[in-house]
Amino acid sequence: MHTKEKILMEGMELFATLGYNGTSMTKIADRVGLQKSSLYAHYSSKEELFMDVTTKIAADYVYFVKSTFENDGQTTEEKLYLSFQAHVKDMANHDSSIEFYNRFSSYPPKGFESRTLELLRDSEEQARKAFKEEIKKAQKAGDITDEVSLEDAARAFYGLLDGLSYETSYYDMDIIENHGESMWKVFWRGVKA
């Protein structure tokens, strides 16, 4: 079963950087050190392999988001900020699972868009729920103003992350970190009590 895991990993990285059409079974096989026909002993088709990767990525993302809240922040502002920072750091490092997530959330492979999006959007929804809860706490604690509704604050926070996601694909580490810093400053001034 070790081979199958390796196929999954190499497939994930290639899909993330080259896209679905750009990744051929031959390229995956080369990386694993097999002939492409041997891949079919583990996966019945390229689509099935892709869906298996997607399933893993979706699960990992929810786990990642939840883990970003298990930090040492004292106030809710700090907790939110540290979670945000964890995202910035991962994106700035061009973590390939994040790249996979961003790429196929926006551009799922033609032919099985719905199967792909179902998995990714479900995990996205869970992640947003986690964010919203944290913001709700901050609002109750009086750290976030009542002038801005919970819904508005939450959407603005997602927007922050989506902006970073977009920039990830075409900026380098230091620029992303600078932008993250600036966006956070304005965001926090916009929601703080």
Place this chain on the structure above:
Amino acid sequence: MHTKEKILMEGMELFATLGYNGTSMTKIADRVGLQKSSLYAHYSSKEELFMDVTTKIAADYVYFVKSTFENDGQTTEEKLYLSFQAHVKDMANHDSSIEFYNRFSSYPPKGFESRTLELLRDSEEQARKAFKEEIKKAQKAGDITDEVSLEDAARAFYGLLDGLSYETSYYDMDIIENHGESMWKVFWRGVKA
């Protein structure tokens, strides 16, 4: 010369919605009402056609951004908001030239990434310059606080648009408009004097 323009337009829409690999010369020819071999009387290759589309898109984008500032806003806040709104409206309508711009800024076709990005990023830079000038004016006029640096305010504004760009590819019109509204509220509270 009418045929060549039609090829350009149909190519743009197909590239925008199906991507580079997803768009075959046959599909373009079908839309124009030709055999694919006839396309080669106008463009020597698929790549050359793509680059011609990209050149047009890059020029149009700068023009679009500048035109969003020629609005009826009285205060600089209103001017900035109306420009932002114009972006939201175009994105919410899934304008195909905007989709082309977003898609290939993030995922340029493999093999000639640099040629593509050179054109797109140059226009991006011009657009950002235009935004920055407008924000500078607002800061001088006292509409935007001095607590936030010009650089931070400008980056946060780009971030707003980048967030919307990201969401464009997977939300519908009404959701994008709602998110735009929320993001603007928080942004403005974050920068206003």
Place this chain on the structure above:
DNA sequence: GTCTATAGTCGGATAGAC
């Protein structure tokens, strides 16, 4: 400029020996 026909390549997937 547009057509038909075709060359040449590369992709996913299967058959069958080991």
Place this chain on the structure above:
DNA sequence: GTCTATCCGACTATAGAC
């Protein structure tokens, strides 16, 4: 499970008649 060999389809691009 992995290999070699092969099929089949889709694609870009060219040749040559009209």
